[in-house]
Amino acid sequence: MHTWPDAAKANKWGNTPLHDACYSGASSDTISLLVATWPAAAKERNRKENTPLHSACEGRASLDTISLLLGMWPEAIEEKNFYNQLPLHVACIKKASLDVISLLVGNRHDTIKRKDNFDCTPLHEACSCASSIDVISFLLKCCPDAIKEKNRDGETPLHAACRLGYRASLKTISLLLKIWPDASNEKNRNNETPFHIVYRHEGPIEIILLLLDAWLELSGNRNSLRVDSLKPNAPEETRTLLSHVSTLFGDELS
Known part of the structure; x- marks a missing residue:
């Protein structure tokens, strides 16, 4: 594994093996081996400017995988992709667990009202994607002011929650x-x-x-x-x- 020649090779979408492993739900042992082979892989981006942490959030990776990636590169929390989304945005869209959300927020509570290309905050995404009440409560506790932020359509998180209709x-x-x-x-x-x-x-x-x-x-x-x-x-x-x-x-x- 330590001499694997393709560890640093990206596919046509710009995904490295680490991106793919994070997205596909590979075990934390596999993630550890990939990182050991190519430590800088944690900072690589694909064509959508996603880091492996973004890919892990998109693939609903385990808490162990998220923790491992953050251990390799703590500043990944602040990194944005092509859509100006933090990993926290992606995790909220994918209805991540409270443990994962808590890890992605850490002590950087201001990330909860950071806006993407559509001016949506992670709280908007959590409300519009029917995240658990525990996750939404946590986000509001960490950053109460996020409730007043409006997206490009002039909508608050309450508007976003109401758009779920019967759900x-x-x-x-x-x-x-x-x-x-x-x-x-x-x-x-x-x-x-x-x-x-x-x-x-x-x-x-x-x-x-x-x-x-x-x-x-x-x-x-x-x-x-x-x-x-x-x-x-x-x-x-x-x-x-x-x-x-x-x-x-x-x-x-x-």
């Missing part, structure tokens, strides 16, 4: 609203609040009601004109709900 998590949305209630009033570039997003994507009624209740708690929303402003493009059952709510208020701002 949206009541626990996740409840947590996001608890930390930043005003998120229910934030609008994207299409002038849509999270309430608009969740009903357009056919989210569960309990989440629709949760978002509506949070929205009504905010100053200025408890009047019929504001409630009626939520109706355009809403499905019939949602418009009926809003009509009933609208009758509870006058048209004076409160």
Whole structure:
């Protein structure tokens, strides 16, 4: 193995054997042998500018493999690929475990609000890809301000969570609203609040009601004109709900 001539050879996609091993779920022993053969391989990039750590996150590699790669090159946490994604972005997209996410964050909590080419943070990705409530709680605990970051479409992590529609998590949305209630009033570039997003994507009624209740708690929303402003493009059952709510208020701002 120590004289293996192809250890430093990349394929047509620019992947070295270490990239491929990390992506395909090779054992940590195999990863160790590859690194021992060519220590600098941990810093090599493929055509998408992915490091082996990016590839490991994309392939949902084990905690041992992630730990081994970080031991070889701790600064890999800060490295971005062609899409300006950190390994943490990729891990959140792939719904990595809390242990892996914790290792990738380390003491660099600001990585949680770093943005990729689409201005998405790792928290956006975790919310849009239905990461576990434990992962999302951890990210928010480490970097509470990340909840207010907006992507290129002007969407907060709450918008991202609502886009899951019927797969949206009541626990996740409840947590996001608890930390930043005003998120229910934030609008994207299409002038849509999270309430608009969740009903357009056919989210569960309990989440629709949760978002509506949070929205009504905010100053200025408890009047019929504001409630009626939520109706355009809403499905019939949602418009009926809003009509009933609208009758509870006058048209004076409160």
